[in-house]
Amino acid sequence: MVVKADTVSGSDMANPLRREVRQLYKNLLYLGREYPQGADYFRERLNSAFMKNKYVTDPKEIRKLVDCGEDVIKELGTMYYLREYSIMKKRFYEEELLGLLNIGRPTD
Amino acid sequence: MSRVLVGVKRVIDYAVKIRVKPDHSGVVTDGVKHSMNPFCEIAVEEAVKLKEKKFIKEVVAVSCGPTQVTETIRTALAMGCDRGIHVEVSGKDYEAMGPLQISKIFAALAKKEEASLVILGKQAIDDDCNQTGQMTAALLDWPQGTFASEVTIDGEKVKVVREIDGGLETIKISMPAVLTADLRLNTPRYATLPNIMKAKKKKIANMKPADLGVDEPPTRLAGVKVETVDDLVAKLKANGTI
Numbered sequence: 361m362v363v364k365a366d367t368v369s370g371s372d373m374a375n376p377l378r379r380e381v382r383q384l385y386k387n388l389l390y391l392g393r394e395y396p397q398g399a400d401y402f403r404e405r406l407n408s409a410f411m412k413n414k415y416v417t418d419p420k421e422i423r424k425l426v427d428c429g430e431d432v433i434k435e436l437g438t439m440y441y442l443r444e445y446s447i448m449k450k451r452f453y454e455e456e457l458l459g460l461l462n463i464g465r466p467t468d
Numbered sequence: 469m470s471r472v473l474v475g476v477k478r479v480i481d482y483a484v485k486i487r488v489k490p491d492h493s494g495v496v497t498d499g500v501k502h503s504m505n506p507f508c509e510i511a512v513e514e515a516v517k518l519k520e521k522k523f524i525k526e527v528v529a530v531s532c533g534p535t536q537v538t539e540t541i542r543t544a545l546a547m548g549c550d551r552g553i554h555v556e557v558s559g560k561d562y563e564a565m566g567p568l569q570i571s572k573i574f575a576a577l578a579k580k581e582e583a584s585l586v587i588l589g590k591q592a593i594d595d596d597c598n599q600t601g602q603m604t605a606a607l608l609d610w611p612q613g614t615f616a617s618e619v620t621i622d623g624e625k626v627k628v629v630r631e632i633d634g635g636l637e638t639i640k641i642s643m644p645a646v647l648t649a650d651l652r653l654n655t656p657r658y659a660t661l662p663n664i665m666k667a668k669k670k671k672i673a674n675m676k677p678a679d680l681g682v683d684e685p686p687t688r689l690a691g692v693k694v695e696t697v698d699d700l701v702a703k704l705k706a707n708g709t710i
């Protein structure tokens with residue numbers, strides 16, 4: 361699905377911003393492949409989020425939205441890391457966790 | 469103090485539910501999602517961090533295995549490694565491969581590349597061997613800082629805080645050295661699309677274990693079960709191990 365992220369035309373600002381917005385979309389789409397509720401779910405939400413801002417023309421507004429998108433990228437990266445970390449921690453450090461929770465080991 | 473070698477292993481993804489093959493000959497790997505061993509991700513992150521802090525100049529990512537492991541090397545490159553080395557081993561040889569062969573390969577590469585540090589994950593999540601780092605250090609006769617949860621470079625020495633039973637241990641070892649990464653060492657960065665694109669320009673050299681003077685691994689022999697400890701001691705004495 362081709363998403364025309366903004367309809368600014370003619371001005372010098374348009375081209376670099378348009379490229380940035382397109383790159384942002386691609387970057388988010390790439391990250392969305394690992395999304396817990398599924399890549400398709402993510403893509404639908406991503407598309408509607410971009411479509412919602414389809415007619416924004418003010419470069420400052422677009423900049424703000426792009427920065428917002430960059431924040432989402434960071435959040436996704438953090439979420440994926442936490443997911444991996446918590447599973448790894450449970451798998452390898454269960455004894456430690458039990459200790460923290462003051463649950464004793466079963467007696468021999 | 470110029471170059472760090474990081475070993476990365478391609479394993480079945482940590483989140484995948486493992487299934488045993490119907491003939492019980494192993495686990496199902498065809499079509500199953502594979503990714504970089506989580507402890508290897510931490511090793512790569514540490515190496516890249518050291519480079520960003522300007523302690524080292526170059527990070528080389530190494531992986532041993534069939535063609536598919538180049539994907540894992542590419543991920544390491546996307547995380548910030550400068551170049552990669554793919555030591556090609558496939559088929560039966562790859563299945564027979566274990567920490568000893570890998571260590572021989574890493575030791576040979578560490579010497580060839582004149583590395584100051586070899587950083588590995590503490591263990592792989594598929595075999596849980598926890599041997600490659602230690603064996604590599606022994607083959608090179610280098611000091612080792614294993615289960616590292618904190619690494620600081622101090623001149624020609626490395627200060628390593630190690631996770632051990634009962635707490636933490638701090639050691640200071642000279643370089644060159646081998647380090648193995650534990651879970652709390654750092655937070656690996658996620659390889660985003662722009663970084664993956666940039667990584668496509670980075671080089672991955674291809675070689676065989678023979679190029680490094682490492683022999684083919686021997687076919688793995690079946691183990692023997694014994695009933696008692698006395699039987700075990702007798703068997704070990706009989707085959708000359710003790």
